[in-house]
Ligand code: SF4
């Protein structure tokens with residue numbers, strides 16, 4: 001019963017909250033959209049936290065995404081044992097790096113007086129949830145070997161079933177507790193997304209790569225008299 | 227020719243008394259908010275000195291402005307992809323310690339302290355953390371501190387001088403300094419705009435004011451490094467960048483910006499310039515020695531029929547063109563050539579120009595007596611108390627001839643007035659000096675009037691925006707006046 005709720009209903013609730021929340025916040029209070037960087041207040045410790053955390057989490061998230069979208073690719077890679085070892089080894093190294101980064105970031109929030117005063121309750125909650133996510137993820141990877149292989153047999157079909165609106169929770173109920181926690185916490189993160197600083201992920205300024213350097217705006221479009 | 231209009235400015239440094247009234251006028255209107263306390267959109271610094279934030283001119287430290295690599299003009303911070311790779315940690319960002327930690331005092335202590343043997347004191351507390359603070363730096367900590375070993379001697383412009391020249395500058399009897407008030411230059415090729423990944427900073431095409439959209443800014447804070455003048459600031463409370471917006475709500479309603487209006491020394495002038503936007507990039511690529519000249523050539527003559535026709539074609543109205551004809555800035559920069567951009571070598575094409583200060587040696591101390599020597603009354607520009615090399619480093623991208631020319635003209639105008647009104651110089655002498663400086667008596671007269679006797683309407687010649695008419699159609703004017711401002715829709719909050 002509980003599992004039906006957690007894997008069959010809660011994901012939809014989380015998705016609705018996330019999408020609705022983002023639209024609501026973007027349309028009513030775009031001013032609050034920011035990475036709310038604290039580098040200006042403290043920048044020595046930040047480097048050791050922010051850089052490994054961000055680069056690590058981007059790669060790990062991409063890895064998960066590839067597993068869901070292109071499971072065949074992962075399967076093909078894992079077909080040769082050496083490649084499986086390399087894939088798993090890299091993933092583990094990246095996740096340890098991002099764990100270190102996250103711990104540095106949390107410590108910095110606590111010990112730097114200037115950063116502490118700019119920390120909101122939501123920042124605290126978010127850091128805790130993220131830490132929980134990272135720890136359960138890494139423990140799953142260590143205790144249940146070759147996650148990249150069984151991920152595409154369990155999480156991939158499950159997530160696909162969620163997105164096709166016919167959730168098949170059997171894939172999840174069969175998993176060990178650690179992985180279940182990791183999955184549920186993921187949906188918690190989705191639900192927190194619109195109300196936390198996570199929204200800055202939606203502002204990744206890729207358009208900058210193609211933009212001319214200068215931005216000039218006309219108050220009224222000029223009327224060129226030919 | 228792509229003619230656009232730009233509200234631009236001249237600061238006459240000879241007239242600045244270093245009173246900081248301008249800074250306070252700005253602070254009271256725009257930055258007395260949490261998160262912005264440390265910001266001084268207008269600040270006044272003493273030169274030689276390290277300025278605010280400390281060593282802002284050192285682009286090896288902050289990587290502001292542009293560089294020309296090959297034939298390509300690119301931000302010093304790096305090209306687009308390189309820049310984005312630093313988005314999680316910007317190695318060139320000044321931090322609060324490079325400005326100062328804002329503070330207040332525990333005034334309550336003065337009244338509430340329990341009776342004791344000592345006088346109660348109001349200790350300093352940080353406005354960020356609320357904790358006691360040992361104040362070690364402030365916004366104008368280097369005020370008048372010429373010769374000091376922490377401020378003046380670390381001025382990077384001194385790198386142009388020899389050791390002997392540097393020592394001479396700081397010998398107690400010869401100590402010299404002058405003030406440089408600074409605001410955002412509302413550049414034609416702004417570094418802040420170019421490095422903003424969100425595209426939140428933009429230049430208003432109609433009047434050239436550079437502003438940060440508070441809605442679009444995502445706090446990536448590259449603009450703070452990218453502006454070589456350090457005139458964009460990061461609000462640590464809201465997580466957004468802010469900068470001087472030339473008081474556009476004021477200029478749109480026909481009033482000069484606050485710092486201009488309040489200036490006690492009346493050193494500030496504001497007027498319209500027409501410029502050719504097509505040539506911005508090629509001008510910004512000019513080698514250092516020719517930069518000031520090239521930038522001047524970008525400014526167009528509003529009396530030239532072809533310029534007027536092209537301006538009309540771009541939608542610039544006749545009322546604006548006629549205002550451009552009366553622009554005091556045009557006179558200082560183009561006609562008289564005595565106002566120069568600060569650090570043109572940053573290549574942002576700043577639109578705030580400075581009349582460099584004349585600092586002549588009037589007398590020297592020989593064996594304890596005051597010796598006027600047998601020099602001409604003001605002496606020669608070349609033996610000014612501040613070496614030309616230093617002035618050129620500040621105002622003409624290292625080209626000494628350009629500052630020298632401007633200073634010679636300024637000296638000649640003084641000599642001319644001296645001859646006219648005091649009479650201790652012969653008219654012949656003065657005329658010779660004028661001729662040498664390439665200045666006619668009419669021009670000398672005009673420079674004198676614009677420097678010493680300008681009225682309010684001569685200093686500030688603003689174009690009509692007709693915004694008030696547009697406003698009246700939707701809102702009552704009195705109501706609109708109360709709402710004019712930064713446009714926050716809710717209190718900027720962050721933290722618990
Ligand atoms: S001076 Fe102003 S316009 Fe120029 S780069 Fe700096 S902030 Fe931008």
Ligand code: SF4
Pocket residue numbers: 241242243244245246247248249270405407488489490491492493
């Ligand atoms: S108010 Fe005018 S005279 Fe006083 S410091 Fe500012 S610019 Fe100089």
